[in-house]
Structures are given as structure tokens and as C-alpha cells.
Amino acid sequence: SQTIHQWPATLVQPVGSPLSLECTVEGTSNPNLYWYRQAAGRGLQLLFYSVGIGQISSEVPQNLSASRPQDRQFILSSKKLLLSDSGFYLCAWGGDRGEEKLFFGSGTQLSVL
């Protein structure tokens, strides 16, 4: 069965520091991968998605970037964090033709202070 791993679970970073969040998927090959952000008490906003290695699409202009160095690895990064980058970050896989649902990881709560 497929599983998705996301770490760390919580992270507290100072403004201006770099960021690297990692997500890996097991049990599937060539998955579509996604990064979503969830502000407190709000819905989910799509940040990036990837349909293959090295292929990244950005949905909103922001201070973050994403990379997919391996088929089942998706990384969310920032060179210098802003206060507004705080939030709950979720990695997901899925969204293939005929299987549009997404399966989410456990999330990373990022607090930028």
C-alpha cells in the first residue's frame, strides 16, 4: 500500500533563516506530488505541484520554492523565511486521471518568529 512521509512535524524558525521540508512517498511510482499550505482555521491553498522529476509548477507567487530531485521525493524550501510563511504545510500525492483524490501527509507546523 502507498504511504506518504513528511517531516519534521513541527518547526520553529527565526525570520530570515532557510527552510527545507521533505516529503517522500512509498508504494507508488511516478506520482503527482503537491505542496499545500493551510493558515490557522482556514482551507488549503495549493503552492506547488509536480508531475515528474524536475518538473515543478507554482500556483501562487511567494517566498518559497519546490524541487523534486527523485521520483518519490518532494522538497519545499526557502532561502529566507518571512513571518507570513508561518502555517501548516501539507504534502500530498495522487490526482491522476480517473483518481483525482489526493492523499495527504501528516503535515508540518511551521512557526516563523
Added chain:
Amino acid sequence: GESVGLHLPTLSVQEGDNSIINCAYSNSASDYFIWYKQESGKGPQFIIDIRSNMDKRQGQRVTVLLNKTVKHLSLQIAATQPGDSAVYFCAEHAGGTSYGKLTFGQGTILTVHP
């Protein structure tokens, strides 16, 4: 852009009651809808989905109803249990090749009292 919204941000019910969570959507081209359950500090969990060519779909204790005429989606939970307490999100898929690019509603907080 198009949006998905919820009528009731909070819902409190007694254990054993049936719960109904509502969702309005505005994109008439949306062809697929999903309900997710999110517990505090966790990622959303898939509950049930429905395609636009259906009006109703049933799962274990849950039923999703789709009314395309008024662009309305609802989630019915039978015999609600304390473990059902969570935030519930509806999400829509706009169709075409936008696989996985779901638009989420704001969420409804369901609280089940024992």
C-alpha cells in the same frame, strides 16, 4: 476565481444524532467533489467522493449528496460519534487536465457531545 464555501462554520450535535454538513460551489465545470476530515494537527483524511454524473453516494455511515442545479454538496453522517469530531472540508476538482488541483472550502468544525 472560482471558490468553494461552506454555509455553517460550526456544528454541534449530540452523540447518536445524524449530522449534515453543507457546501456550496460556484464552478459549474467542476466534475468531481471530495469530502475530507481533518483532526487537530493532522493532515486531511479522505472520507468520500462523488462525480458530477451522480446525485448520491453512500459509504459507511456517510452519504454525499450533490445538487448540480443549485451547486450544493452535503455530507451526511449517521449516528455521529465523538470520534467524528473534526474539521470537515469539501473540495472540488475543476475538470480537464487539472489533476489534483483541488479547490478547498473553508471547513466546518463538527463537535460531537457525548
